[in-house]
Amino acid sequence: MGIGLGIAGLGLVPSSSSSWMITGLALVIGLGNGLYMVTNQTIMQKESTEMKQAAIQ
Numbered sequence: 001m002g003i004g005l006g007i008a009g010l011g012l013v014p015s016s017s018s019s020w021m022i023t024g025l026a027l028v029i030g031l032g033n034g035l036y037m038v039t040n041q042t043i044m045q046k047e048s049t050e051m052k053q054a055a056i057q
Contacts, residue, residue, distance in 0.1 A: 002032020 006029030011048055 002028050002035065004032075006032060 006025045009025040010022065
């Protein structure tokens with residue numbers, strides 16, 4: 001969600017805006033990307049653990 005909001009915000013920023021606004025939106029994109037990667041990795045590890053436990057039983 002953060003990635004999409006950041007990209008949409010960058011598309012709506014007028015060319016005369018300050019660099020702080022662009023930097024802020026880039027930060028939103030970076031945080032959104034980081035949260036996505038952490039969440040995805042957590043889900044994949046959980047699924048992998050569940051599959052290993054099912055194989056043992």
